[in-house]
Amino acid sequence: MTLQTVEIREALRQAIDEEMTRDSRVFILGEEVAEYNGAYKVTKGLLDKWGPARVIDTPISENGFTGIAIGAAQTGLRPIVEFMSWNFSFVAFDQLVSNAAKAHYMSGGRFHVPIVFRGPNGAAAQVSCQHSHNVEAIYGNLPGFIIISPSNAYDAKGLLKSALRANNPVIFLENELIYGDKMEIPLTEYLVPIGQAKIIREGKHLTLISYSRMLKFCIEAANDLAKQGISIEVIDLRTIKPLDIATVAASVRKTHRAVLVEEGHIFAGISSELGFQIQEHCFDDLDAPLARVCSRETPLPYSKVLEKETLPSKERILATIKKLYQSQ
Amino acid sequence: MPKPTPYHFFPFETEKVIAALGAEGLLNVLKQMLSIRNLELRGESAYQQGQVGGFYHSYMGQEAIQTGCIAACGTKHWFTTTYRCHALAYLLGVSPNEIMAEFYGRTTGNAMGRGGSMHLYADRLLGGLAIVGGHIPIATGAAFSIQYKKEKDLVSFCFLGEGASVQGAFHESLNIASLWNLPCIYVIENNQWGMGTAANRAVCVQPIAEHFAKAYDIKSYTFDGMDFFSCYAGFKEACREVLDTKRPVLIEAISERFRGHSISDPGLYRSKEELQKNMQKDPILHLKQVMIDHKFLTEEEFKGLDKETREIAINAMKFAEESPWPDPIILEEGVFAPPERLS
Numbered sequence: 001m002t003l004q005t006v007e008i009r010e011a012l013r014q015a016i017d018e019e020m021t022r023d024s025r026v027f028i029l030g031e032e033v034a035e036y037n038g039a040y041k042v043t044k045g046l047l048d049k050w051g052p053a054r055v056i057d058t059p060i061s062e063n064g065f066t067g068i069a070i071g072a073a074q075t076g077l078r079p080i081v082e083f084m085s086w087n088f089s090f091v092a093f094d095q096l097v098s099n100a101a102k103a104h105y106m107s108g109g110r111f112h113v114p115i116v117f118r119g120p121n122g123a124a125a126q127v128s129c130q131h132s133h134n135v136e137a138i139y140g141n142l143p144g145f146i147i148i149s150p151s152n153a154y155d156a157k158g159l160l161k162s163a164l165r166a167n168n169p170v171i172f173l174e175n176e177l178i179y180g181d182k183m184e185i186p187l188t189e190y191l192v193p194i195g196q197a198k199i200i201r202e203g204k205h206l207t208l209i210s211y212s213r214m215l216k217f218c219i220e221a222a223n224d225l226a227k228q229g230i231s232i233e234v235i236d237l238r239t240i241k242p243l244d245i246a247t248v249a250a251s252v253r254k255t256h257r258a259v260l261v262e263e264g265h266i267f268a269g270i271s272s273e274l275g276f277q278i279q280e281h282c283f284d285d286l287d288a289p290l291a292r293v294c295s296r297e298t299p300l301p302y303s304k305v306l307e308k309e310t311l312p313s314k315e316r317i318l319a320t321i322k323k324l325y326q327s328q
Numbered sequence: 329m330p331k332p333t334p335y336h337f338f339p340f341e342t343e344k345v346i347a348a349l350g351a352e353g354l355l356n357v358l359k360q361m362l363s364i365r366n367l368e369l370r371g372e373s374a375y376q377q378g379q380v381g382g383f384y385h386s387y388m389g390q391e392a393i394q395t396g397c398i399a400a401c402g403t404k405h406w407f408t409t410t411y412r413c414h415a416l417a418y419l420l421g422v423s424p425n426e427i428m429a430e431f432y433g434r435t436t437g438n439a440m441g442r443g444g445s446m447h448l449y450a451d452r453l454l455g456g457l458a459i460v461g462g463h464i465p466i467a468t469g470a471a472f473s474i475q476y477k478k479e480k481d482l483v484s485f486c487f488l489g490e491g492a493s494v495q496g497a498f499h500e501s502l503n504i505a506s507l508w509n510l511p512c513i514y515v516i517e518n519n520q521w522g523m524g525t526a527a528n529r530a531v532c533v534q535p536i537a538e539h540f541a542k543a544y545d546i547k548s549y550t551f552d553g554m555d556f557f558s559c560y561a562g563f564k565e566a567c568r569e570v571l572d573t574k575r576p577v578l579i580e581a582i583s584e585r586f587r588g589h590s591i592s593d594p595g596l597y598r599s600k601e602e603l604q605k606n607m608q609k610d611p612i613l614h615l616k617q618v619m620i621d622h623k624f625l626t627e628e629e630f631k632g633l634d635k636e637t638r639e640i641a642i643n644a645m646k647f648a649e650e651s652p653w654p655d656p657i658i659l660e661e662g663v664f665a666p667p668e669r670l671s
Contacts, residue, residue, distance in 0.1 A: 019618065027476070053476065058504070059500075059503060059507065061500040061503065061504060063496055063497050063500055063506065064465050064466065064468070064496075064497065064500025064501050064503070065465075065500075066465070067462070067464070067465020067466050067468065067469060067497060067501070068465050068466075068468045068469040068472050068501070068504060069469060070465070070466055070469060071408075071454065071465060071466035071467060071468060071469015071470045071471075071472065071473070072470070072472045072473045072476070073469070074454055074466065074469070074470070075406060075454070075469065075470045075473035075474075075478060076473055076477070077472075077477075094459055094462045094497075095462065095465060095497075097461075098457070098458075098459045098462050099457065099466055103455075104662065104663070104664065104665045105438060105442055105662050105663050106442055106443045106447050106455070107443070107447070107449045107455065108437075108438065108439035108440040108442055108443070108662070109440075109448065109665070110439075110451070110660050111449070111454065112665030113665075114665075114668070143660075143663050144663055144664070146443045146664075165667075165668070166667075167664075167666070167667050167668045168664045168665050176442045214410060219381040221370050277364050306394055
């Protein structure tokens with residue numbers, strides 16, 4: 001197989017470009033996606049190739065352009081909405097919640113909403129309280145959304161292509177700090193199916209479960225622990241909703257221990273849900289209580305010292321695992 | 329006493345509308361308006377009998393506006409409206425049975441009992457959407473689709489209340505529609521009250537459309553929403569304007585709702601005398617009088633039409649009551665659309 005080395009942003013761009021080639025109903029709109037070539041350059045070159053009818057700069061009107069895209073999806077198009085940051089989706093919250101997530105159900109199946117909302121999610125580098133939210137738990141609470149959060153270029157491309165064919169509203173969560181991460185991916189077309197987690201490192205003693213950027217810390221922690229003879233299995237959820245509990249449960253039944261790592265806040269987060277489902281499926285298999293490493297209960301502070309302490313890290317993961325073993 | 333609002337009504341000639349529609353066309357319009365009226369009356373009585381739950385927002389008093397729109401422009405366009413959606417669904421071909429069954433929450437309902445009275449749909453009706461102002465970008469999106477697909481003979485109609493005209497979604501939509509030349513017709517149905525708040529306590533300018541349209545560099549029209557002929561003539565012109573120019577327009581139809589905001593609103597913010605006075609402007613009685621004057625209709629025939637449409641509404645209640653409840657076994661179905669079948 002011929003391979004190419006690409007950054008995540010390029011993998012995403014290829015997915016958009018290929019799907020625009022495949023389907024004339026696909027178009028992208030958002031702030032700075034066209035003439036500026038994207039705030040994070042995901043849409044670089046797309047305006048030149050496809051023109052302003054399909055690569056569309058919007059005013060700073062998230063509520064307006066998000067609703068317009070949903071209306072366009074209901075009337076036969078397949079839009080991609082780029083949020084410059086998922087934090088700005090809150091300005092369009094009503095459109096996402098009241099219209100995108102509910103139109104198919106509420107209309108008795110008359111109208112469907114094939115649409116992908118995408119952009120960077122979570123903390124970047126010291127962008128402070130209002131620009132660092134993780135939205136997956138917020139949108140995950142609402143029936144009607146598919147939620148995807150890839151951690152690498154291969155999955156980013158394959159999952160975005162699947163999302164664009166999903167026929168339903170997809171919350172596609174990227175991460176600013178890993179847009180530049182490189183990986184070898186096939187040159188030929190491929191898809192990654194929605195709803196399948198992946199074991200990215202096999203282990204015997206404990207399962208670490210996470211997604212997106214936090215997996216870096218999971219792998220680092222697993223490497224450290226390997227030196228001490230503790231073998232860690234690491235699962236990349238890839239799709240948050242629908243949750244692939246089967247892959248998770250099979251792993252926990254093997255390792256008998258699980259630690260959940262989530263960049264978002266601890267209260268009512270994805271880990272709360274994941275942990276609950278694990279105890280539903282694996283109660284008798286667990287040799288230790290479940291533990292989780294999440295953001296602390298504070299808006300993300302600006303100061304880099306405080307920011308680091310708020311977010312999950314290799315150190316916090318190691319400390320959590322150590323505590324788990326000490327309490328046995 | 330507040331000063332009367334200086335409206336610049338769109339000029340029209342009743343006789344020209346009569347000539348365009350003829351006796352038969354007008355009779356059909358009258359029947360539609362009576363059907364809406366009787367459907368609302370029976371929906372209300374079903375509510376009072378405990379058959380209908382949730383909210384119930386009657387269109388009574390405003391019938392001339394949407395009936396005029398459909399008579400003038402047809403049903404092929406895209407339409408989006410608010411929770412006060414029963415009339416538009418009916419005008420776009422949804423049967424009284426299907427509407428009533430949705431009120432009753434039955435499986436034969438318009439949205440299989442999932443939406444209720446605020447969420448009615450048709451092939452070209454995107455809802456029945458019930459967050460004030462939240463539906464305006466959706467209608468604008470339908471106009472975007474028309475432009476994207478180069479459908480030259482279509483527009484998107486967006487009906488909203490005057491209360492929604494101060495929502496951000498409205499202003500963001502108008503800005504983008506003007507900026508992108510989207511074929512959207514925004515219709516403010518000014519029924520004077522946003523729930524219990526008078527329009528002049530909620531909107532800083534009057535007339536609303538004439539003021540706001542200027543800010544977005546689009547044309548505005550003001551109709552007498554109690555007069556079918558004003559609405560018909562105005563919609564005809566507005567639709568032609570949008571199809572010719574591919575630019576959005578903003579309409580304000582001045583009307584009165586004969587009921588509270590919803591069925592649970594006793595309307596204590598206006599006096600009985602005031603309401604009685606407003607009800608003398610009943611659009612159905614106005615149309616009836618014009619038709620009688622032109623010898624298109626007799627009092628007896630009117631009574632017959634009223635009875636006929638009342639019976640249809642009563643039969644719809646019977647249909648709804650006899651329809652099966654949704655089976656709880658289907659709960660959690662239909663949240664997601666099935667995959668697209670590629671031809």
